Amino acid sequence: MNVKLEQLSKRFGSVTAVQDMNAILKPGIIGLLGANGSGKTTLLRMMVHVLPPDEGRILYGDIDIREKHEEYLANIGYMPQHLGMYPTFRVEEFLQYMGAVKGLTKAYTTQRIQELLPAIHLEAQRKKKIRTLSGGMRQRLGIAQALLNDPAVLILDEPTAGLDPKERNQFTQLLSELSKDKIILLSTHIVSDVESIADQIMIMKKGCLIAHDTPQRLLAVLDGRVKERHVSQKELVQLRKNSTICYQRASAQGTLVRYLDAAGSQDAYSVEPSLNDLYLYYFQEEEV
Numbered sequence: 001m002n003v004k005l006e007q008l009s010k011r012f013g014s015v016t017a018v019q020d021m022n023a024i025l026k027p028g029i030i031g032l033l034g035a036n037g038s039g040k041t042t043l044l045r046m047m048v049h050v051l052p053p054d055e056g057r058i059l060y061g062d063i064d065i066r067e068k069h070e071e072y073l074a075n076i077g078y079m080p081q082h083l084g085m086y087p088t089f090r091v092e093e094f095l096q097y098m099g100a101v102k103g104l105t106k107a108y109t110t111q112r113i114q115e116l117l118p119a120i121h122l123e124a125q126r127k128k129k130i131r132t133l134s135g136g137m138r139q140r141l142g143i144a145q146a147l148l149n150d151p152a153v154l155i156l157d158e159p160t161a162g163l164d165p166k167e168r169n170q171f172t173q174l175l176s177e178l179s180k181d182k183i184i185l186l187s188t189h190i191v192s193d194v195e196s197i198a199d200q201i202m203i204m205k206k207g208c209l210i211a212h213d214t215p216q217r218l219l220a221v222l223d224g225r226v227k228e229r230h231v232s233q234k235e236l237v238q239l240r241k242n243s244t245i246c247y248q249r250a251s252a253q254g255t256l257v258r259y260l261d262a263a264g265s266q267d268a269y270s271v272e273p274s275l276n277d278l279y280l281y282y283f284q285e286e287e288v
Contacts, residue, residue, distance in 0.1 A: 002026050007056035017042040019207045029179045031194030032187040034204035040187045044157050048078045077151035079142045081158040087131035098145040116144045136167030153183045160193050172197050195275045222273035227261040229268035230254040244284040
């Protein structure tokens, strides 16, 4: 079942956090990208019925979530950016507590815990207190609580914040395994989190949805525009004035620079664009 956003808007005083958003979310992993303050979290909070939209509506299938929000929420799993966990709770106790909060029966919650802990590689930590867990383990526990009700829609807000590269890789592998029959909306400003696993990409900027498509189609806009070449320090200074630098690295031949070429450089060679290049293309005028 799809989730449809129709002309969704949200304002806080004179600030428009989300403006006229239209999108259809289908099963698979959807990477929601945007700089801090772009409206991502506000959108997610509307989708989990924490914030009411000022305009527009959200449909789950044919259901307007304002009219049947309990039925909708029964199919939603949510992991906020800052999930409060009682540090003295043991892993199993925390999940039992969250099951009660969600209105699940104790028997059903116990069954789901038996299924989830091995799946998220926390079976060995079942009896351990949360304060003893690593950052990656806590994030996996956050996923487990979101999955307790076996949701059709899983919404994750900056789930890899604070994780090291190995933990982020393990986390994205877990999401890939879960995405076969679920809509997984993953909000992040860390492009590498979604580059290898996203079926679709949504890009928000200043409250607006400015792009929504498969990664391959979105990257087509940069065909022939991502270049690499070795430059001198003087050339690098000039290049920074006229182009967006994606990265640079010192080498024996000078400085190897990858950049978005707007002038059609003849002495550089084109390279395959990445999602990071695309992100910089859309946010080149902002601090990201």
